[in-house]
Amino acid sequence: MSQTIPAPGRSGNFLHYAARIREVAAANPSLEVIKCEGEVRTWAEFLPRTNKVANMLHARGLGRGDMVAVLARSSVEYLEVFLGALQAGLCIVPLSGMASSEQLEVMIRDSGSRLVFASQSTRDLIEPFRGKIDGVLADGYVAFDFEGDGWTAYEDLIRDASADPLYVDVQPEDGFNLIYSSGTTGVPKGIEQSQRMRSNHIERFVKLGLHDKAVTIVSTALYSNTTLVLMLPTLAIGGRIVLMPKFDVVRFLELSEQEKVTHAMLVPVQYQRILAHPDFDKYDLSAYEVKLSTSAPLREGVKRDILDRWPGKMFENYGLTEGGLGTILACHDFPDKLASVGQAGLGVDLRIINDAGEELPQGEIGEIVGRSGAMMTGYNGRPDLTEAIIWRSPEGEVFFKSGDMGRLDEDGFLYLLDRKKDMIISGGFNIYAADIEAELSNHPEVADVAVIGVPSEEWGETPLALVVVKPGAGITEVGLTKWVNDRLGKTQRISGVEFRDELPRSTIGKIMKRELRESYWKDAPS
Structure with missing residues (x-):
């Protein structure tokens, strides 16, 4: 149970995130703080909605130490729940749609989340275990943009809640969010970040040039720390957010042109x-x-x-x-x-x-x-x-x-x-894929590349380059192999090149080398 107190949100010199949001909203209520696919919200419109989320959660007896999960496309409603949960002193659990239903069930059980918010795009991932997790409240499966048996409509859930601010005694070491490590196999680990850690991120980005007139475009998923490390400080210091669901x-x-965007956090594949x-x-x-x-x-x-x-x-x-x-x-x-x-x-x-x-x-x-x-x-x-x-x-x-x-x-x-686990050991020599990838990237016809270790009877394993070439490229696999090997040290030389139409990447742009290696190693002798 959270402790409701008439306090502005300070603990000594520490100002928690929800209190920062109240301050910037009060200072500029008419600012169009969020724009998403034609929807626009000023602070005067947006903050009362987050208040309603906070009061709804508080009325259900939830507060400091409790968690709620969100598995949904990026939207204004997603942000309402995110900030409303923080205002109520909860820890938010943003989940990835890249995970399987089985993994998501484990994550929700592991986190102890009391409510699960979803959009139509992620509903099918939740349906296999909906109603089977004891910790989730009876009306705790909440639908942002669809209707269905066993689902509570988001608007119905918050309709009767108060739009007044909720003051909770949030402490620096309280949980802010629980982010599950990326990956498509195995059980990801829940990384708990504290209020203090997120406050540190705000200071860090202010020193990198973030300011209260910033216009930040958000084009990566809201479950990713990549997204949150810039988006959250932008809101906390009074900037604007342009949100791209996809x-x-x-x-x-x-x-970028229309909104005169000033700041962006992107992943490498987006820049490319x-x-x-x-x-x-x-x-x-x-x-x-x-x-x-x-x-x-x-x-x-x-x-x-x-x-x-x-x-x-x-x-x-x-x-x-x-x-x-x-x-x-x-x-x-x-x-x-x-x-x-x-x-x-x-x-x-x-x-x-x-x-x-x-x-x-x-x-x-x-x-x-x-x-x-x-x-x-x-x-x-x-x-x-x-x-x-x-x-x-x-x-x-x-x-x-x-x-x-x-x-x-x-x-x-x-x-x-x-990565330490991705290092290639060939004939007793340590080979770092990054060195080979950097050399191949210098070829004018190479668009993307990943180097992995594949089985070798002679060397144990040997480096193989998987390459995406640019449109109209004339280089051959044999020709590119010779080109790069002429530039590499003797122990680094690759066994060959295979052309690919694309390389598998996570939603935040990391090449999934484990997936690339699987087909080469599945039949290799142990």
């Missing part, structure tokens, strides 16, 4: 597709002040293309949803460091360790670890997994292990090499 290159460019559009240079993107990229490494050539053709500053961000480590590359300031992912971010202690847990000197390759003021509370209900991600420094400080291999140069810039 990414489309032409629509993105049109909205946008820049490749034949009409890209016809759009007026002069309002852009800051563009950011995260979730996967952005190729050096794409960074140069952005600097040459897209107005505004360009930052690449590398980090974990779990927090702890993070780097920032100001591409516009360091054009000679574009092969890196930048330097340690504000307040980040970044180090490189070997398999024995010993810290390595500058220049040596090892696993990347880090700590900062923004670190997850832990994996929900899994202290064993939380302990497994921790590396303790000689000083006794807690760092998070990334699972990524990298090295630091003499200026403290970090160069990513590969």
